[in-house]
Amino acid sequence: MTETAPEVRGGFPDVRPVEDAPDELGPFVAALRRLQDLTVSSKPDPALWAAATEHLENACALLDGHQVPETEAVAGRVLTLPGLAHPLMPPWLVTDSGPDGVTMAGHFTTAHIGGNRAVHGGMIPLFYDWLLGMVVSTADIRPTRTAYLHVDYRKITPIDEPLTAQGRISRVDGRKVFIDATMTSADGSLLSEANGLMVRLLPHQP
Structure with a gap:
């Protein structure tokens, strides 16, 4: 048994993908993404902000009291839904995965604009951190944490256009997993x- 085997890795939660997510989750998350797009692109009458706030508070009241541990929560763990059904993640899907790496396809939306219809520079590292996590998970290297992430911006990343991303393990050195x-x-x-x-955690590391 290795020091990073699930049985000896301490209290790190074993969060796995959800395969039986409710059908209603996808439309709910899509509506949340639409709301984020509208929030940063609208200039309504001030009274509409108050009316929309009331609707949001009602939605929060419906969900409040149903919180569960992260190992039981569904949103953020559904491979078949864009962004894993996490409303803060861009709507991308894993299109191919295996020992050679992970390929993802998707786009960025209005909510991700940094200026002049280009994706905000801070959204790109967020996406890559997610991609790196998918690479090590697919390779069954877990649990890990990001030790560093370096991004080179070559061209403006547009919103509302189809994009593709690929990640692969370039080298493994003990607990260290290097990804391009x-x-x-x-x-x-x-x-x-x-x-x-990405660095494999020791049993005592959270």
Whole structure:
């Protein structure tokens, strides 16, 4: 048994993908993403903000009291839904995965704009951190934490256009897992590339 085997890894939760998510979750998360897009692109009458706030508070009241531990929560763990059904993640899907790495496809929306219809620079590392996590999970290297993540921006990343990203393990050195990744546009142009280090946790590490 290794020091990173599930049986001896301490209290780190074993969060696995959910395969039986309710059908109602996808439309709910899609509505939340739509709300985020509208929030940053609308200028309604002030009274409409108050009316919308009331609706949101009612929705919160419906869900409040149903919180569960992260190992039981569904949103953020559904591989078949965009962004794993996490409303803060961009709507991307894993299209291919295996020992050679992970390929994802998707797009960014209005909520991700940093200026002039380009994706905010801070959203790109968030996406890559997610991609690196998918790479090590697919390779069954877990649990890990991100030790560093370096991103090179090659071109402006557009919103509302189909994009592709790929990540693969370039080297493993003990507990260290080095990963290279790229993001490209539909015409194959390189938009950004990243390299990162994921480190397997020791049993006492949270």
